[in-house]
Amino acid sequence: MSEALSRRSLLRLSGLSALAVAATGGLAACGNDTSALSGNQTDVSAYDQIIADGPVADEAAVAASPWATKIKESGTLRMGGSDAGPLFSMKDPATGKLTGFDAGLAQLLSHYITGKADGPIALTISTVDTRETLIQNGTVDVVVATYSITPQRAEKVAFAGPYYRSGDAVMIKADTTGISGVQDLDGKTVATQQGSTAADRITKVAPGAKVSLFPDDAQCLAALKTDRVDAYVIDQSILISNASTDDTVKVVGEPFSDDYYGIGLTRDDATAKEFVNTFLTEIFSGGAWLNMWKATIGTVVTGEEPKPPEIGSAPGS
Amino acid sequence: MVEVLRDNLGALWGGVVTTLEITAMAFVGAVVVGVLVAVFRVSPIPPLRALGAVYVELFRNVPLLSLLILTAYGLPYLGVDLSLFTTAVVCLLLVSASFTCEAVRAGINGVPVGQAEAARAIGMTFTQSLAGVILPQALRTMVQPLVNIFIGVVLGSSMAAAVAVPELTYTAQQIGNETAESMLMFVISAIVYIVIALLGGATGSVLERRLAVRR
Numbered sequence: 001m002s003e004a005l006s007r008r009s010l011l012r013l014s015g016l017s018a019l020a021v022a023a024t025g026g027l028a029a030c031g032n033d034t035s036a037l038s039g040n041q042t043d044v045s046a047y048d049q050i051i052a053d054g055p056v057a058d059e060a061a062v063a064a065s066p067w068a069t070k071i072k073e074s075g076t077l078r079m080g081g082s083d084a085g086p087l088f089s090m091k092d093p094a095t096g097k098l099t100g101f102d103a104g105l106a107q108l109l110s111h112y113i114t115g116k117a118d119g120p121i122a123l124t125i126s127t128v129d130t131r132e133t134l135i136q137n138g139t140v141d142v143v144v145a146t147y148s149i150t151p152q153r154a155e156k157v158a159f160a161g162p163y164y165r166s167g168d169a170v171m172i173k174a175d176t177t178g179i180s181g182v183q184d185l186d187g188k189t190v191a192t193q194q195g196s197t198a199a200d201r202i203t204k205v206a207p208g209a210k211v212s213l214f215p216d217d218a219q220c221l222a223a224l225k226t227d228r229v230d231a232y233v234i235d236q237s238i239l240i241s242n243a244s245t246d247d248t249v250k251v252v253g254e255p256f257s258d259d260y261y262g263i264g265l266t267r268d269d270a271t272a273k274e275f276v277n278t279f280l281t282e283i284f285s286g287g288a289w290l291n292m293w294k295a296t297i298g299t300v301v302t303g304e305e306p307k308p309p310e311i312g313s314a315p316g317s
Numbered sequence: 318m319v320e321v322l323r324d325n326l327g328a329l330w331g332g333v334v335t336t337l338e339i340t341a342m343a344f345v346g347a348v349v350v351g352v353l354v355a356v357f358r359v360s361p362i363p364p365l366r367a368l369g370a371v372y373v374e375l376f377r378n379v380p381l382l383s384l385l386i387l388t389a390y391g392l393p394y395l396g397v398d399l400s401l402f403t404t405a406v407v408c409l410l411l412v413s414a415s416f417t418c419e420a421v422r423a424g425i426n427g428v429p430v431g432q433a434e435a436a437r438a439i440g441m442t443f444t445q446s447l448a449g450v451i452l453p454q455a456l457r458t459m460v461q462p463l464v465n466i467f468i469g470v471v472l473g474s475s476m477a478a479a480v481a482v483p484e485l486t487y488t489a490q491q492i493g494n495e496t497a498e499s500m501l502m503f504v505i506s507a508i509v510y511i512v513i514a515l516l517g518g519a520t521g522s523v524l525e526r527r528l529a530v531r532r
Contacts, residue, residue: 128490128493128494128499129490129493129494129499129503130499132497132499132500133499133500150497152495152496152497153497155497156497191481194490194491194494195494199491200495212401212481213481213487213490213491214480214481215479219386219390219479219480222386222389222390223389223390223481225390226389226390226393226394227393227398228389228390228393228401
């Protein structure tokens with residue numbers, strides 16, 4: 001026993017940890033060479049062209065808004081958003097390029113204000129917990145992050161838009177039977193993303209559904225595929241995107257809700273909301289909005305082209 | 318602000334209860350498993366010592382979040398279906414047990430080697446000397462390290478939110494999201510964690526005084 005209790009075991013221990021550290025370091029180094037995977041189906045050059053072709057605000061309009069003037073002077077739009085949201089805002093790990101409908105709109109806005117062809121943005125990752133705070137304390141100029149407009153949130157931040165109408169749909173495993181839409185979710189367990197407003201609406205349509213909130217799309221999908229939940233509810237386009245690359249899951253029924261996404265802005269400067277609403281009106285009518293939709297969400301969603309929602313139509317906008 | 322609190326007090330309390338349940342189960346389990354692994358690590362049987370060492374190095378060096386995700390979404394592929402609550406308890410237990418083991422081992426090593434020699438000299442077996450002589454003395458010096466581990470379990474239980482276990486952090490995030498009062502909810506949950514941890518610390522101090530050997 002005295003041998004076992006000796007200090008040598010301590011030495012052995014530290015040797016082992018050193019080995020573990022070396023091993024992880026080695027793995028990390030390998031990781032850099034193998035990341036040839038592309039995270040998005042977006043055609044990057046066409047996408048960049050839409051931003052370069054987008055409208056630019058005239059000097060007077062920028063000068064009239066202290067909010068826009070400050071952004072123009074800094075040359076970059078500080079955006080709060082995600083880098084892990086398929087179709088909306090996703091970073092390609094190989095190139096580091098952020099693409100998606102939300103990211104594209106932020107770049108169009110940056111282009112609109114700064115006049116720079118590439119629409120420079122500086123991304124701060126925002127979560128459902130931090131979105132309001134990042135705007136309120138001035139860390140970011142805008143939050144474009146599948147940000148549902150709600151009256152509660154509108155007390156903290158201003159919402160320009162809405163710029164997108166989201167409809168939640170239902171995804172199940174391909175071999176699941178007995179669920180053909182949201183009405184069948186009574187008594188079932190349902191995954192959705194933290195911060196999505198879907199949880200409320202599911203229980204309105206199917207009061208007996210048990211809703212679990214997971215941090216992001218990847219985990220919701222994992223929960224569905226490992227039978228932790230019976231269904232996954234989120235914006236239909238995200239579900240279609242998932243199903244397009246994974247045939248063990250499928251989307252059932254039609255979208256059952258109307259959820260409006262807005263661009264989150266400070267309430268301290270009323271010109272910000274006015275300015276961004278003017279921007280949205282211009283990209284709605286000029287075609288940049290539809291082109292951006294086609295380049296991102298439109299790559300997976302088939303059927304009719306969407307019509308832009310009416311500015312100010314959502315309660316809270 | 319007061320309204321937000323009043324309307325959601327029931328939900329928040331539910332979260333606190335779940336946090337306490339996870340903490341209690343994981344901590345008690347961690348002490349049991351930790352002592353067992355520590356006994357392995359000081360035993361005279363080499364394979365047991367190796368097993369103990371592998372256990373500690375494995376669970377001490379994997380981030381709790383990785384372990385949670387792997388257990389929650391990886392094990393079902395191997396046919397092991399634990400509920401998410403059980404997943405959280407098991408992962409927290411396994412990780413905390415590795416730290417408990419090392420605290421126990423440090424406690425054992427802190428007992429003067431003469432004690433073990435004396436026990437052996439009067440004919441005690443390994444088990445007898447460990448249970449009757451070494452561990453009772455070692456456990457006394459381990460109260461504060463165990464309080465640290467307890468606090469680690471309390472705070473670590475918040476990671477369960479990442480796999481949708483409705484404990485305090487999860488509930489606070491959910492309420493914060495619905496009411497747009499995220500920062501307020503984080504402040505409230507921080508206060509609750511502090512209170513739980515302080516209660517743990519106070520219990521530790523009482524235990525330490527009770528257990529102290531009067532010389």
